[in-house]
Amino acid sequence: MKGTLYGLGVGPGDPELMTLKAHRLLQQVPVIAYSAPEQGESPARAIAAPYIPADCTEILVRTTKDGTSPTSESASDDVVKEIAEILLKGHDIVLLCEGDPLFYNDSQPLLVGLAEHFSIQIVPGVSSLSACAAALGSPLAARDEQLLVIPAGLAARTLTIKLSETDAAAVIDLNGHFAKVRDCLAVTGLLPRSRYIEHATHDRQRVLSLDQVDSEQVPRCSMVLMRR
């Protein structure tokens, strides 16, 4: 019997926004894995830190330059092999995922790759989308409205057209694209209906109108929400 890999959503930042189920599995499964950028700590591990048992085995998965984790396809990746070997021995592993495991998550390629060979169970978490709406204190959309989630890295022309056609939007992955997003929202007259949120549910959470934002100081954990 192979082990199970749990894709565990740890929530958006406030450790208390982890689910009871994620908390229980973290106490039960003795091996945890988490991804981290090429340098620096793992955001998912930082969120879960208060609840990680002292005696568990930890596996750090460094993500590649484009920000995605290696897949199980890249056999050269020792850490993916290590995860596979533990599962083959019949042991379970918890993979900590920031926010929700399947909502624009860095760990998606790793989960999808391992799902080809192993049993995966997803434990959904509170997403960055819900966290930013909570920070704003305002509904993402009304019942009869459309909500578009759109990556900021798309071309300005595409962003402008798509934003002009939707009732509400969440512009994600702002890093390096904030000034462009602000321009697109200005062109479409939607700037007064938009808010910028960073580090939602963290202690350092901030909600700003877009003209208050320094486009050179936009952190990874940020989003623009727009609603007409």
Place this chain on the structure above:
Amino acid sequence: MKGTLYGLGVGPGDPELMTLKAHRLLQQVPVIAYSAPEQGESPARAIAAPYIPADCTEILVRTTKDGTSPTSESASDDVVKEIAEILLKGHDIVLLCEGDPLFYNDSQPLLVGLAEHFSIQIVPGVSSLSACAAALGSPLAARDEQLLVIPAGLAARTLTIKLSETDAAAVIDLNGHFAKVRDCLAVTGLLPRSRYIEHATHDRQRVLSLDQVDSEQVPRCSMVLMRR
């Protein structure tokens, strides 16, 4: 000092998918409120039931015919007055919300209405969107893809155009509209890329291809997820 109204996300169905914070507040705040349809039990209360203290005061808010809760504007609504009076006396209230309080939630009108007069704190929860993705075991979208959340009640022409233009979609509020949604996905050739999910994370969760669904038997807790 007026009391605080906590808009508390209780998650999508599995009681264990409530957050630690929601669980703590439920133990601390002695008054809970929740909405329910004109007839039948409250879905939010049913999810939170295992954790509701025996001695707390409960306030049931019956929703109006269009499925939305009354707002604080409708002074004739005794139950909204009751909530307001408790807050005016300085007592806190927890409003249980199925899924996430600000993601297409029946309690949104009540929260927005009371926010005009009282301090509101939102505790985000695991949304039905994350729950359905977890049931499917497949990412909602990749990093560079757009995800459209679209209500099934829109006109067939609008649905067809919007679905044909997006990378990924969640079609929500299927109740009474399933056959139309299936037709729109068939026209756009997206039927093989779509899955129907009902009661995600509940014991009775089901994931089906759309041709397996009886359009007369689509429950309120259901969604279609599409990804190219």
